[in-house]
Amino acid sequence: MDISYGVNAFCTRLAPSPTGALHLGNARTFLINWAMARRAGWRIVMRLEDLDGPRIKHDADRAALDTLAWLGLDWDDGPYYQRADLTRYHAALDQLAAAGEIYRCTCTRSQIESAQSAPHADAHELRYPGTCRTPRGTTTKYEADDNDIAWRVHADDATIRFQDDFAGDQSHNVQQTVGDFVVASKAGLPAYQLAVVVDDAAQGVTHIVRGDDLLTSTARQIMLYRKLGLGPEPRYCHLPLVLGPDGRRLAKRHGDTRIGYYRGRSVPPEKIVGLLAEWCGLGHRRPMSAVEFADEFDLNKLPHGPVTFTDDDDAWLQN
Numbered sequence: 001m002d003i004s005y006g007v008n009a010f011c012t013r014l015a016p017s018p019t020g021a022l023h024l025g026n027a028r029t030f031l032i033n034w035a036m037a038r039r040a041g042w043r044i045v046m047r048l049e050d051l052d053g054p055r056i057k058h059d060a061d062r063a064a065l066d067t068l069a070w071l072g073l074d075w076d077d078g079p080y081y082q083r084a085d086l087t088r089y090h091a092a093l094d095q096l097a098a099a100g101e102i103y104r105c106t107c108t109r110s111q112i113e114s115a116q117s118a119p120h121a122d123a124h125e126l127r128y129p130g131t132c133r134t135p136r137g138t139t140t141k142y143e144a145d146d147n148d149i150a151w152r153v154h155a156d157d158a159t160i161r162f163q164d165d166f167a168g169d170q171s172h173n174v175q176q177t178v179g180d181f182v183v184a185s186k187a188g189l190p191a192y193q194l195a196v197v198v199d200d201a202a203q204g205v206t207h208i209v210r211g212d213d214l215l216t217s218t219a220r221q222i223m224l225y226r227k228l229g230l231g232p233e234p235r236y237c238h239l240p241l242v243l244g245p246d247g248r249r250l251a252k253r254h255g256d257t258r259i260g261y262y263r264g265r266s267v268p269p270e271k272i273v274g275l276l277a278e279w280c281g282l283g284h285r286r287p288m289s290a291v292e293f294a295d296e297f298d299l300n301k302l303p304h305g306p307v308t309f310t311d312d313d314d315a316w317l318q319n
Contacts, residue, residue, distance in 0.1 A: 011043040012036070012207045013200070014068065014075060018050050018060035021258040022067050024309060025211075025242035025250040028276045032239060032302070033209035034073045035294035045203050046078035049196070051189050067259045071269050072290025080203070082195055086144075089190035092198050092228055093142040093183065096153065100137035101227050102183060104149045107131050125216070128152065128179035144188040151184040153224070160219040165237040166299065167212060172219035181220055193220045201230040212238040213249065237299075240306045242279065250309055257309060267317050275317060279307040285316060 014030055016022065022030075037044050048061045065079060096102045107128075115129040134140075136154045143149070157175040164170050174181070183194040190198070200208065215238045225233045242250045250257055262272060270287035277293050278285040281301035288296075 010040065010206045011045060011204045012209060013045040013047050013203065013205050014073070015047045015049050015196070015210075016061075016064040016068070017052060018048055018057060018064060019052055019055040020057055020060060021260050022064055023250055023257040023259065024272070024276070025257070027067075027071060027259055027272065028242055028279060028307070029209070029211050029239055030068060030073060031071065031273065031276055031290065031293060032280065032297065032299075034290070035297040036207075036209060036237075036299065038291075038294045039297070042207060043077065043204075044075040045205065046075040046080065047199060047203070048079055048081045049192070050081055050083045051192065051195055053185075053187050053189065063260065067263070070263065071259070071273060077203075080199075082199065083189075086190065088198055088202060089184075089195055090142065090144060092194060093144075093151065093190065095228060096183070097140045097142040097151075099227070100135075100139045100154075102142070102151045102153050103132060103134040103138070103140065103180075105132040105152045105180075105182070106148060106150075125178055127177065128181065130180060133180060142184070144184070147186050147188065150182050150186045152180040153183045153227070155180045155220075156223060160222050162218065162222060162233075162236065164215070164218075165235055166302070166304075167215060167238045170215070170218070172216060174219050174223055177216065178220070183224070193217060194224060197221050197224045197228070197230065200234055201225070201228075206232075206234050207237070208234045209237045209239065211241050213241060214238065239302070240304065242307045242309055244309060245311075247308075257314075262317055265318060271317055275313055279303075 012033060014033060034044065050056055050061065093102065112126050112128060115131065116126060142151065155174040157173065159171050159173050161171045181193060182191045184190055218236055222233055244250050244253065259272065270289055273290055273293050274285050274287045277288055280297060281303055282296050
């Protein structure tokens with residue numbers, strides 16, 4: 001098959017966060033996203049999601065761009081940096097404030113934890129108990145310069161349904177799971193959930209391909225799309241993660257799985273792509289280029305369960 005580099009009305013984005021180096025799990029998701037786009041002729045936007053304040057690492061943005069290019073991935077627009085211009089996020093927050101859809105919140109994390117009525121398996125997904133909630137429709141003015149105040153959106157107590165292109169039918173009630181969630185932090189920055197919605201709409205993104213750890217975020221983002229009146233919502237495709245031998249998401253605790261680590265040990269990009277290809281159901285591992293991967297990739301062959309990175313995988317890359 002001849003990989004098409006033309007573009008049509010459809011668009012996706014590669015959106016690394018410069019909070020650390022790209023590892024094999026990140027690379028697999030980006031490679032699949034890129035391959036799907038190039039096969040279908042989608043435009044690809046490169047976006048650096050750099051709003052996560054203290055977690056941003058110096059030069060991690062350049063390293064991410066260099067690593068993706070070294071693997072053979074390219075893009076049509078960007079790179080764009082979220083922090084370079086906060087204007088459109090503030091405009092969205094102004095709109096939500098004027099409509100009475102957001103309110104000020106002074107709660108600390110410890111206060112939210114102490115207010116929980118039941119233990120939660122995921123400490124990152126505590127349900128907000130509504131301590132600071134104001135009546136919906138109470139208009140206010142968004143202010144970004146008060147470091148003691150975060151802003152939360154009134155989450156609808158309703159089921160949001162969508163069809164995920166890989167995970168299938170989805171139903172989520174945001175109010176029942178996380179409650180009113182943060183849309184602007186106490187640092188005066190837009191929160192992830194709001195920023196990606198505003199950016200995706202502004203950049204014309206129609207197809208979002210990402211890890212299934214973000215599957216539960218999708219209902220929140222669809223809700224914001226609707227509250228902001230941003231038009232057609234994107235299609236979503238959430239992919240299983242790469243795990244370590246202990247069944248947890250691939251991370252430093254599993255050793256050095258950074259692409260930069262293997263590159264520094266003279267592992268060619270074709271070997272890395274070949275391992276990722278095996279994880280994607282394309283047969284026994286063998287060196288291949290990103291273009292060859294895109295030529296062979298078939299979403300229907302992708303395993304529905306998570307992939308486990310093993311010592312044998314590491315040995316194959318380095319030997």
